Amino acid sequence: MLRIILSILILALGGVLAVGGVELISLGGAWGYVALGALLVLSAVLMFARRKSGLAVYGVAVLFALVWGVLEVGLYWWGLAPRGGLLVLLGLVLLLPPIPRGLTHGTEGFRGYGAEGMVLVASIAVAAVVAVISMVTQPYDTAGRLASDRVATPPVTDADVADGEWASYGRxxxxxxxxxxxxxxxxNIADLEVAWQYNAGDVHVNLPGTALQTTPLIVDDTMYLCTPKSEVIALDPVTGEERWRFSPTLIELTPALSTYATCRGLTYHDGSDLGWEVSDEPAPTEQEAEALIRASMESATTQAAGVAQNIVAGTAQEGDPNPIILDQAPETPEPMRADCLRRIFLPTRDARLIAVSAETGTICPGFGGPDGTVNLWIGMPNVSPTAFYSTSPPTIAGDVLVVGGSVNDNLSDALPSGAVRAYDIRTGRLTWNFDPGNPDDTSPIEPGETFTQNVPNSWAPGSYDVERDLVFLPFGSGSPDQYGGDRSENVDRFTASIVALDGETGALEWVFRTVNHDIWDYDVPAQPTLVDLTIDGETVPALVQATKQGEIFVLNRETGEPVLPVSEIEVSQNAVPGERPAPTQPVSEISFAPPHVTGAQMWGLTPVDQMMCRIAFAGLNYEGRYTPPSLEGTLTHPGSFGVFNWGGVAVDPARQVAFAMPVYLGFTSTLYPRPDTLDSIVSAPGYPMGNENFGTPYAAVLRPFMSKLGLPCQQPPWGFVAGIDLTNGETVYQHVNGTVEDMAPIPLPLETGVPGIGGPIVTGGGVAFLSGQVDYYVRGYDLSNGEVLWKSRLPAGGQSTPATYLGRDGRQYVVVVAGGHGYVGTKLGDAVIAYRLPEE
Structure with missing residues (x-):
C-alpha cells in the first residue's frame, strides 16, 4: 500500500513539473523541470510495475536535481533546498525495507535492495554530503574588519546635546x-538584561499600516514617546513608570477612511535660556487642560482649512467652500507659561501641530493661538481627512520649526500639496514655505491662497546644519508614483531628491536628484545624515543619504556635489504610451543595488512552487532595476519597501563609518488603463494594493513578489547588516541578518537573512543596535566586524529605531519599541523595553 501511495505522489509530482516545465520553456525559461518531471514519471511507472529500476531512476532524478541546482546557484544551502529537499525526503521513504522488497523485478543482493536500490542510496549520500558542505558555506557573507586604529578612535561629542541624552529623532x-x-x-554587551518594560496601550489590529514606530526622546531625566493615536507619553527612563500622558481628541480613524497612521517621533525644544518673557500663570487644572484640548480640535479640523472638502478622489464637492480660517498665531510673542519653556511638539494624524509642556503634558497656549495648535491644513488644496499629515517629527532650524508631511499617494492626481513650511518656534506664525511647484517664492503664503497640489512631499525627517544655517530635506514624489507622463518640470526636478534650504528664508541652496523621473516609488525615505569626513587629508562637510533603490550618496552639504563618485547608467525605455522614462539613472560609489534577477534565483519550499515562481517571473517585464511599470506586469526590484527605508543608516562620526541594514524584496507593478471617471477598477476585493490614480491614464496594482505559499519568490538572503567606510566608499563587511523564526509556518530559527523596516544606532563603545528585521529580536553587533554579540527576544516586531541614554543612576540604557508592522507581516504590539548592564 505504501508503495502505491508513494508511486502516486511521485507520479503527480513528476506530472506537475513536466507540464509546468513545458509552459516555462514556452516563456523562454529553463528546460530542467521537464527533464526532472520525466524522470519522476518514469520512476513512478516502473514502481507501479514492481520494478526495482524505478529506484535507480529516482536516484538519477535526485542527482539531476542536485547537479542542476549546483550549476545554477552554487553551494548555497537555501538555493539548493527547494530543488532537492522534497526529493531526498521521498527518497528516504522509498528506502524503507517494505518498498524495495515489494519490487519483485530486479537484481538481488544488498539485503534485498539490489543494485538499483544502491543507486538511490548513493544519490542520497551524495546529496547529504553536498547539503553539509552548503550548510557551512555562506557565499553571500563578506567578512571584514575595521582597521585597529579606526576601532580605537575615541568617541566624539556634540556641543548642543548632552552625551547621555537622545534629544531628537536622530539624537x-x-x-x-x-x-x-x-x-x-x-x-560586556552579552550581559545586557531587561531593566523594565512599559506597555503603551495603543494597538490597532484592524488597521494593517498602523503601528507604534516611535523613537523615544530622552531629555532632562524624562523619556518621551508618541503613539499611533497621537498621544504623548512621558516615562521615568530609569524605572519605566508613566509620569503623564497627553491625549488629544482626534478625527476618528476607520478602515474606510484610512489604513495607515503612525507617529515616528517628537520634537523637543528648550527655551529656558533664550530670555523669553515668562508669565506667573500656573499650569492648567485638569478641567482647563481638557478645555484646551477640545479647543484645539475645534479650530484645527479639515473643515476649518478654508477650502472645499475632497473626501474621495481629488474632486471638490458641490457647494460653497468652508469659511476660511486664517492663521491665528500672535504677531508678537506673548508671555510664556513657566512650565512651557520646555516644550514637546506633536504632529497629529489629523494634520495638527500641538505644543505640549515637557513638564506637565498640557497644551502650551501661544503657539499658533490660544489652543497651542497650528492647523497644517491651512493653505492646503484638496482637503480630505487623513490624506495628509506629518508622520515624522518637525526639524528645529534656529528659530523655526520646519514641517513636512506625508500625502496619501496614488488616489488621484489632485491631492494635497507637498509644500514644506517653517513656523516661528515661539509663536507658531508661518515664517516661510517651500513649495516645489513654486520654488522661487518662499515668502509666507497669502491668506486664502493654496499651495501647488500634488507636488513632491517630504515625509521623512529633515536635518539641520547649525553652523551653516542649512536645512536638508528628503523628498518623495507627487501622485501617482507609477506614472509620470503629466509631471511638470518642477515636479520632476524635486521628485526623489535631497533639497538644501536656507534656514532663515527657505531659499533653495541646492537640489540633488537621486532618481531621474521616478516611476517606482523610490522616495528618498530617510533623514539625511550630516558628518565631517576626512578624505585625502582634508575635512569635508558631508551629507550621507540612503535611498530605496540601494544607493548611498555622499555629498558635500555646502554645494550638493558628490564627495564620492556618482555615475550615470543607461536603463530600460520600455514604457507605456504617454510615459517618458529617463534614459539614465545615477549610481553611487556606495551601492547596495540588488544583483540582476534571473530565473535561477527563484525560490520556494518545493520544486513545484519554485517552478511556479519561475513561470511568474518569465511572464513579467524585467530589464534591470529601472524597468518601467507595464500593462503586462513588471518586476520592480527593489520594491516599494526599498533596500533602505525610513530607518536609514547610522553614522559613527569618530570612526567615520556607517552601519546599515540593506534588505531585498521585489514587487510586481502592473498598470491598467482607466477611464476618466471615479469608477474603482483595481481596489475591489483581491486588489489589496490597488492604486486608483483618478484623473490619470492608468491605475496600478503593486504586490510583493510572493509565491502561492506566501513566501518571497526570490531566494534568500533577504536582509543583511553592513559596515561602510565613508572615507572611500568601501563595504568593509556584509553579513546575512535575521532568521525565519517568525516568518515560516514552522518557527525554526534558520538564518536566511530577512527583510525589515526600522533603523540602527551606533555608540562610542563600538557597538550597534538594530531591531527592524522581521524576526522578533533586538540585536547588538560589533561595529568593527558586524558580528552579532547579543540578542533579546521581543514580544512583537521591532519596526522602530532604538535609542540609548545615561540614566540618573549613572548606567547606560538601550530602549527598543516593539510595535510591529502589519504591512511587513509582523505582530503588532505596544511594548517599550529598556536594557542595561547588571550592577557591579
Missing part, C-alpha cells in the same frame, strides 16, 4: 543616530 540635528556613550562594549 542630534545632524541625524547621525550615534551616541558617544561607551559603557556598553563588545566585551
Amino acid at each position: 542630534t540635528a545632524a541625524g547621525q543616530r550615534y551616541s558617544p556613550l561607551a559603557q556598553i562594549t563588545p566585551e
Whole structure:
C-alpha cells in the first residue's frame, strides 16, 4: 500500500513539473523541470510495475536535481533546498525495507535492495554530503574588519546635546543616530538584561499600516514617546513608570477612511535660556487642560482649512467652500507659561501641530493661538481627512520649526500639496514655505491662497546644519508614483531628491536628484545624515543619504556635489504610451543595488512552487532595476519597501563609518488603463494594493513578489547588516541578518537573512543596535566586524529605531519599541523595553 501511495505522489509530482516545465520553456525559461518531471514519471511507472529500476531512476532524478541546482546557484544551502529537499525526503521513504522488497523485478543482493536500490542510496549520500558542505558555506557573507586604529578612535561629542541624552529623532540635528556613550562594549554587551518594560496601550489590529514606530526622546531625566493615536507619553527612563500622558481628541480613524497612521517621533525644544518673557500663570487644572484640548480640535479640523472638502478622489464637492480660517498665531510673542519653556511638539494624524509642556503634558497656549495648535491644513488644496499629515517629527532650524508631511499617494492626481513650511518656534506664525511647484517664492503664503497640489512631499525627517544655517530635506514624489507622463518640470526636478534650504528664508541652496523621473516609488525615505569626513587629508562637510533603490550618496552639504563618485547608467525605455522614462539613472560609489534577477534565483519550499515562481517571473517585464511599470506586469526590484527605508543608516562620526541594514524584496507593478471617471477598477476585493490614480491614464496594482505559499519568490538572503567606510566608499563587511523564526509556518530559527523596516544606532563603545528585521529580536553587533554579540527576544516586531541614554543612576540604557508592522507581516504590539548592564 505504501508503495502505491508513494508511486502516486511521485507520479503527480513528476506530472506537475513536466507540464509546468513545458509552459516555462514556452516563456523562454529553463528546460530542467521537464527533464526532472520525466524522470519522476518514469520512476513512478516502473514502481507501479514492481520494478526495482524505478529506484535507480529516482536516484538519477535526485542527482539531476542536485547537479542542476549546483550549476545554477552554487553551494548555497537555501538555493539548493527547494530543488532537492522534497526529493531526498521521498527518497528516504522509498528506502524503507517494505518498498524495495515489494519490487519483485530486479537484481538481488544488498539485503534485498539490489543494485538499483544502491543507486538511490548513493544519490542520497551524495546529496547529504553536498547539503553539509552548503550548510557551512555562506557565499553571500563578506567578512571584514575595521582597521585597529579606526576601532580605537575615541568617541566624539556634540556641543548642543548632552552625551547621555537622545534629544531628537536622530539624537542630534545632524541625524547621525550615534551616541558617544561607551559603557556598553563588545566585551560586556552579552550581559545586557531587561531593566523594565512599559506597555503603551495603543494597538490597532484592524488597521494593517498602523503601528507604534516611535523613537523615544530622552531629555532632562524624562523619556518621551508618541503613539499611533497621537498621544504623548512621558516615562521615568530609569524605572519605566508613566509620569503623564497627553491625549488629544482626534478625527476618528476607520478602515474606510484610512489604513495607515503612525507617529515616528517628537520634537523637543528648550527655551529656558533664550530670555523669553515668562508669565506667573500656573499650569492648567485638569478641567482647563481638557478645555484646551477640545479647543484645539475645534479650530484645527479639515473643515476649518478654508477650502472645499475632497473626501474621495481629488474632486471638490458641490457647494460653497468652508469659511476660511486664517492663521491665528500672535504677531508678537506673548508671555510664556513657566512650565512651557520646555516644550514637546506633536504632529497629529489629523494634520495638527500641538505644543505640549515637557513638564506637565498640557497644551502650551501661544503657539499658533490660544489652543497651542497650528492647523497644517491651512493653505492646503484638496482637503480630505487623513490624506495628509506629518508622520515624522518637525526639524528645529534656529528659530523655526520646519514641517513636512506625508500625502496619501496614488488616489488621484489632485491631492494635497507637498509644500514644506517653517513656523516661528515661539509663536507658531508661518515664517516661510517651500513649495516645489513654486520654488522661487518662499515668502509666507497669502491668506486664502493654496499651495501647488500634488507636488513632491517630504515625509521623512529633515536635518539641520547649525553652523551653516542649512536645512536638508528628503523628498518623495507627487501622485501617482507609477506614472509620470503629466509631471511638470518642477515636479520632476524635486521628485526623489535631497533639497538644501536656507534656514532663515527657505531659499533653495541646492537640489540633488537621486532618481531621474521616478516611476517606482523610490522616495528618498530617510533623514539625511550630516558628518565631517576626512578624505585625502582634508575635512569635508558631508551629507550621507540612503535611498530605496540601494544607493548611498555622499555629498558635500555646502554645494550638493558628490564627495564620492556618482555615475550615470543607461536603463530600460520600455514604457507605456504617454510615459517618458529617463534614459539614465545615477549610481553611487556606495551601492547596495540588488544583483540582476534571473530565473535561477527563484525560490520556494518545493520544486513545484519554485517552478511556479519561475513561470511568474518569465511572464513579467524585467530589464534591470529601472524597468518601467507595464500593462503586462513588471518586476520592480527593489520594491516599494526599498533596500533602505525610513530607518536609514547610522553614522559613527569618530570612526567615520556607517552601519546599515540593506534588505531585498521585489514587487510586481502592473498598470491598467482607466477611464476618466471615479469608477474603482483595481481596489475591489483581491486588489489589496490597488492604486486608483483618478484623473490619470492608468491605475496600478503593486504586490510583493510572493509565491502561492506566501513566501518571497526570490531566494534568500533577504536582509543583511553592513559596515561602510565613508572615507572611500568601501563595504568593509556584509553579513546575512535575521532568521525565519517568525516568518515560516514552522518557527525554526534558520538564518536566511530577512527583510525589515526600522533603523540602527551606533555608540562610542563600538557597538550597534538594530531591531527592524522581521524576526522578533533586538540585536547588538560589533561595529568593527558586524558580528552579532547579543540578542533579546521581543514580544512583537521591532519596526522602530532604538535609542540609548545615561540614566540618573549613572548606567547606560538601550530602549527598543516593539510595535510591529502589519504591512511587513509582523505582530503588532505596544511594548517599550529598556536594557542595561547588571550592577557591579
